[in-house]
Amino acid sequence: MGGKTxxxxxxxxxDFLAGxxxxxxDRDDLEFIETLVTEERAVGTGxxxxxxxxVADTSAILISGYMFRTIESGNRRxxxxxxVPGDFxxxxxxxxxxxxxxxxxxxxxxxxxxxxxxxxxxLEQRPRVARALWFATLLxxxxxxxxxxxxxxxxxxxxxxxxxxELHRRFELIGQVNARSLxxxxxxxxxxxxxxxxxxxxxxxxxxxxxxxxxxxxxxxxYTSDWAALYEYxxxxxxxxxxxxxxxxxxxxx
Amino acid sequence: MGGKTxxxxxxxxxDFLAGxxxxxxDRDDLEFIETLVTEERAVGTGxxxxxxxxVADTSAILISGYMFRTIESGNRRxxxxxxVPGDFxxxxxxxxxxxxxxxxxxxxxxxxxxxxxxxxxxLEQRPRVARALWFATLLxxxxxxxxxxxxxxxxxxxxxxxxxxELHRRFELIGQVNARSLxxxxxxxxxxxxxxxxxxxxxxxxxxxxxxxxxxxxxxxxYTSDWAALYEYxxxxxxxxxxxxxxxxxxxxx
DNA sequence: CGCATCCTTGAGGGCCATCAAAATGCGTGG
DNA sequence: CCACGCATTTTGATGGCCCTCAAGGATGCG
Numbered sequence: 001m002g003g004k005t006x007x008x009x010x011x012x013x014x015d016f017l018a019g020x021x022x023x024x025x026d027r028d029d030l031e032f033i034e035t036l037v038t039e040e041r042a043v044g045t046g047x048x049x050x051x052x053x054x055v056a057d058t059s060a061i062l063i064s065g066y067m068f069r070t071i072e073s074g075n076r077r078x079x080x081x082x083x084v085p086g087d088f089x090x091x092x093x094x095x096x097x098x099x100x101x102x103x104x105x106x107x108x109x110x111x112x113x114x115x116x117x118x119x120x121x122x123l124e125q126r127p128r129v130a131r132a133l134w135f136a137t138l139l140x141x142x143x144x145x146x147x148x149x150x151x152x153x154x155x156x157x158x159x160x161x162x163x164x165x166e167l168h169r170r171f172e173l174i175g176q177v178n179a180r181s182l183x184x185x186x187x188x189x190x191x192x193x194x195x196x197x198x199x200x201x202x203x204x205x206x207x208x209x210x211x212x213x214x215x216x217x218x219x220x221x222x223y224t225s226d227w228a229a230l231y232e233y234x235x236x237x238x239x240x241x242x243x244x245x246x247x248x249x250x251x252x253x254x
Numbered sequence: 255m256g257g258k259t260x261x262x263x264x265x266x267x268x269d270f271l272a273g274x275x276x277x278x279x280d281r282d283d284l285e286f287i288e289t290l291v292t293e294e295r296a297v298g299t300g301x302x303x304x305x306x307x308x309v310a311d312t313s314a315i316l317i318s319g320y321m322f323r324t325i326e327s328g329n330r331r332x333x334x335x336x337x338v339p340g341d342f343x344x345x346x347x348x349x350x351x352x353x354x355x356x357x358x359x360x361x362x363x364x365x366x367x368x369x370x371x372x373x374x375x376x377l378e379q380r381p382r383v384a385r386a387l388w389f390a391t392l393l394x395x396x397x398x399x400x401x402x403x404x405x406x407x408x409x410x411x412x413x414x415x416x417x418x419x420e421l422h423r424r425f426e427l428i429g430q431v432n433a434r435s436l437x438x439x440x441x442x443x444x445x446x447x448x449x450x451x452x453x454x455x456x457x458x459x460x461x462x463x464x465x466x467x468x469x470x471x472x473x474x475x476x477y478t479s480d481w482a483a484l485y486e487y488x489x490x491x492x493x494x495x496x497x498x499x500x501x502x503x504x505x506x507x508x
Numbered sequence: 509c510g511c512a513t514c515c516t517t518g519a520g521g522g523c524c525a526t527c528a529a530a531a532t533g534c535g536t537g538g
Numbered sequence: 539c540c541a542c543g544c545a546t547t548t549t550g551a552t553g554g555c556c557c558t559c560a561a562g563g564a565t566g567c568g
Contacts, residue, residue, distance in 0.1 A: 053500050071403045073489065080402040092395065095388050098501045100396050100494040124381050131377060134349050134388050137395065141346065142354050144398035148334040149325045151405035152450025155523065187546065196406025201524050203547060219533085219546085235327065240354040246307050247352045409555070441514065455556055457516060473514085473565085 012037040012112040015086025019173030019243045021135050037112035049103040050090050058113050061088045065109035071101045079194040084170050088136050094119050107185025146240045156205035159195040161234035164222045169238040186220035266291040266366040269340025273427030273497045291366035303357040304344050312367045315342045319363035325355045333448040338424050342390050348373050361439025400494045410459035413449040415488035418476045423492040440474035
């Protein structure tokens with residue numbers, strides 16, 4: 001917990017859009033957003049927040065920990081997205097009503113519960129907040145597109161590196177980076193399911209990053225002395241995360 | 255041009271959300287949506303509607319033809335999405351302000367131009383329309399997720415089959431299917447860039463679909479006598495497109 | 509009819525899948 | 539503290555999918 005952007009003041013939603021659109025919102029909007037959350041809950045590894053086809057009347061914003069978006073097919077699981085604190089993990093479920101995938105905890109998680117009734121109110125009475133919520137789902141879509149490109153372009157070691165680079169940057173945006181490490185609860189099976197390779201090959205890919213001296217990954221935790229080198233190896237360009245950079249939202253709006 | 259859902263009456267936006275949320279919108283909303291478009295334009299193969307990083311003050315809704323979302327990296331092009339008539343192709347650009355990718359015509363195209371000023375008006379005064387616009391971008395995200403899964407799970411022949419199955423279903427939703435064929439302007443290079451394989455391998459994959467008797471693909475046009483067999487081969491489940499089926503939006507809203 | 513683009517085919521090599529098996533690490537209970 | 543059970547990580551071997559390089563054939567357009 002605790003982005004630099006106001007986690008003290010806004011314990012539930014202080015990381016929401018931090019480093020992106022958050023500084024375009026005024027105090028009134030931020031307070032309104034904080035009151036979207038009526039309750040805080042905790043779950044553990046593998047617990048399902050929302051499953052495919054289910055109708056929910058609340059959405060969740062991640063406060064601490066990691067979550068996956070997964071699609072089951074046959075008896076295999078595919079991970080199509082990862083979430084970090086500040087992400088409104090199933091805002092999609094509010095506007096789509098039913099999800100095409102599952103939202104699952106990847107390790108211990110705390111999250112805030114936002115009733116859809118409150119969100120509807122935001123849509124009707126708070127166009128600025130409504131647009132911020134929309135923006136947040138579009139960020140998810142931008143990340144999806146980058147994953148598509150990553151799968152089309154990169155081999156397994158680079159895919160794994162790219163995933164960690166993305167997480168590193170996303171934590172930077174909410175003010176939670178460590179200099180030389182990135183802690184996750186991911187197993188190599190999780191990495192495999194994100195990369196579309198077998199667990200065995202994911203293991204060899206992790207081994208290659210070690211051999212190359214780029215990163216040491218142990219039990220999901222990544223250690224490196226040179227993030228820039230890892231960025232370059234993974235061909236990681238963080239623009240698509242819409243933080244500072246050429247794509248940053250810098251207009252007045254509404 | 256001409257979905258069954260009112261292309262006569264709404265020549266610019268008659269296919270928008272057809273088969274999905276369109277029947278939840280009332281006549282007033284549909285008329286408002288039609289007036290979002292102030293102009294119609296035509297472009298040809300490879301023409302760029304909107305390029306990465308560019309700031310636009312209009313968005314486009316596709317009226318006829320196909321468009322790609324592409325990401326350039328090094329000197330290679332990656333296709334991360336395809337659009338068909340009725341799709342609001344760069345609605346993302348309205349809320350994100352700048353895109354992380356390009357929007358490009360794949361063959362001859364006509365599209366409607368929607369000034370952002372009108373869209374802003376919708377957001378402020380028409381919460382139902384605003385939510386429909388949001389819904390449309392979330393459909394795009396759902397398709398992105400399916401592509402991620404497709405790339406993680408399927409080999410090249412199945413990826414190509416899956417892409418055509420998706421298009422077939424999307425045309426069905428707007429009432430524009432032929433029984434035994436699906437016409438596209440795609441080259442095998444386009445298919446390769448969508449599937450993340452080389453053009454040479456895309457060619458062999460096309461050959462395999464022919465050998466298997468599932469589909470004949472010539473110059474982008476697909477011919478088949480058995481869509482069901484193709485669906486099964488590609489492991490295609492159309493639920494994620496949110497037409498009729500278990501995920502369909504069936505609630506009253508707002 | 510010439511040219512450009514696209515499609516097709518062959519050969520050799522690298523990335524990754526699967527099967528099989530062993531080692532490591534961690535939590536639990538003795 | 540140690541023994542045990544279990545999930546995870548690691549390693550080896552074989553084969554398939556897909557890559558690149560290379561070259562030839564088809565198609566459509568001016």
